[in-house]
Amino acid sequence: MISIDSSSSLQLAEMRPVAQTKSIASPRHAMSLFHPDPIAELLEKLYLPQWNAVEWTFPAHWGLSVPADVVSMYVFTQGSGWFVPDAPGSEPIRLMAGDHLITTRGTAHRMLHTLDCPAEPIAERISDPTWHIPNGPDSTAILYAQFSLRELKQNPLSIGLPEVIHLNHRADPVLRSCIPILDVLSTVKREAEHGWQLTVRKLAEIIFIKTLSVELTHGSNGANGNGDKHLMHAVTDATVGPVLKALVQSLGDPWTVPKMAKMANVSKSAFSERFRNLVGTPPLQYLTEIRMQNACELLRESPIEIANIATLVGYESPSSFSNAFKRWNGKSPAEYRRNAKQAIVG
Incomplete structure (x- = not known):
């Protein structure tokens, strides 16, 4: 075993290049240097009911x-x-x-x-x-x-x-x-x-x-010359992409089109038009869809109370969530959860 006394340690430290004294970025910070993966962002939140x-x-x-x-x-x-x-x-x-x-x-x-x-x-x-x-x-x-x-x-x-x-x-x-x-x-x-x-x-x-x-x-x-709406393009778009990511990650926030447009740093009308052209639906309609899909997953696969689910997916009250869910699904949240449990038992 090689022993090094304290004076030798000091000398060695003084001999080290200055560049090596800089702090090394943590893995979490290093990962942020890479571009986000748009495909991962598309697929991360997929809801596959009755898989x-x-x-x-x-x-x-x-x-x-x-x-x-x-x-x-x-x-x-x-x-x-x-x-x-x-x-x-x-x-x-x-x-x-x-x-x-x-x-x-x-x-x-x-x-x-x-x-x-x-x-x-x-x-x-x-x-x-x-x-x-x-x-x-x-x-x-x-x-x-x-x-x-x-x-x-x-x-x-x-x-x-x-x-x-x-x-x-x-x-x-x-x-x-x-x-x-x-x-x-x-x-x-x-x-x-x-x-x-x-x-x-x-x-x-x-x-x-x-x-x-x-x-x-x-x-x-490849080239996509058929004019189809392609969410892949929306996720990678400099204007719409960051907003889509924020919507998915923060469903419970009180989103409005002006708030989305401000995040994208464009006017409300310009944002709405670009969003519709890339995604195929208006911003609030898309937001409602992903909120309801998330609510379905929580109702089916978690014991969370309906009032708390309403908050998690961005509704101010259980009644407003219940009304929106029934318009979207044709069933109340309680009825949907009850049917889902019966299907699992069956």
């Missing part, structure tokens, strides 16, 4: 039928199938091992082993998450996940995504990171320890978010 996920292994000649207003994700890890939209004139899409497919607008469809296979309702199959057969040469292994759009007035995936996302984690180097997650998911299901179904749902949600992220990255790198 469920299962992994199945099917024999030959299987088929699933999914109704409208259910957003579905399929990840094929073995075998193949056909995605068949119910809309007239739509062409079927062939799916192979490694494929990810998401119906972002909740299109009614069938997923079939072959085009002539009969289809059973997805509700019957998803109620049995343990359904499994031994792997064989004709088996098909699928991770399936879904959430419902029925209680929402605005689709949370209306952020510039195509109606159907179709990617492959074997072909896309960024999506390849899903492969070890799928391996963990299969192991969790196979071992079936306590809490395995929750773990499957959470891992599937990670894969869902990753797939959306890759698609948004591809979309933002």
Whole structure:
């Protein structure tokens, strides 16, 4: 061991370059030097009501039928199938091992082993998450996940995504990171320890978010000349982007259009026009939508009292929140919470 007396320590300190005496920025401060990730900001607050996920292994000649207003994700890890939209004139899409497919607008469809296979309702199959057969040469292994759009007035995936996302984690180097997650998911299901179904749902949600992220990255790198509203553009816009971020992070604040315009440092009319052009809805309508989606999540998944939820999402009183929620959803907050609990029990 080398010992250094106090005088030597002083000499060493005096010999150090002056630059090294400067304080080092903390990791938190260092992170602020990087540009914010607009895709993370888009996806961070996604509300996916009635999210469920299962992994199945099917024999030959299987088929699933999914109704409208259910957003579905399929990840094929073995075998193949056909995605068949119910809309007239739509062409079927062939799916192979490694494929990810998401119906972002909740299109009614069938997923079939072959085009002539009969289809059973997805509700019957998803109620049995343990359904499994031994792997064989004709088996098909699928991770399936879904959430419902029925209680929402605005689709949370209306952020510039195509109606159907179709990617492959074997072909896309960024999506390849899903492969070890799928391996963990299969192991969790196979071992079936306590809490395995929750773990499957959470891992599937990670894969869902990753797939959306890759698609948004591809979309933002390409030209978007079709004139569609693209929330990705709004989030990265110097005028609207900071306001969108503030709205999401501070739903409980008393927001007005003049307050938003002041934050953006533009006139009220200029801000409203730019917001509508980029987002597709007026500022206060968009604010109401994200407030109500947040309220739905709190009502469904937390024990917080309705009066406190009203404050959290920006309403001055429980009665004003209840009236706004009923106009938006058709049910009072109490009725919505009661129905949600009954659905979980059922």
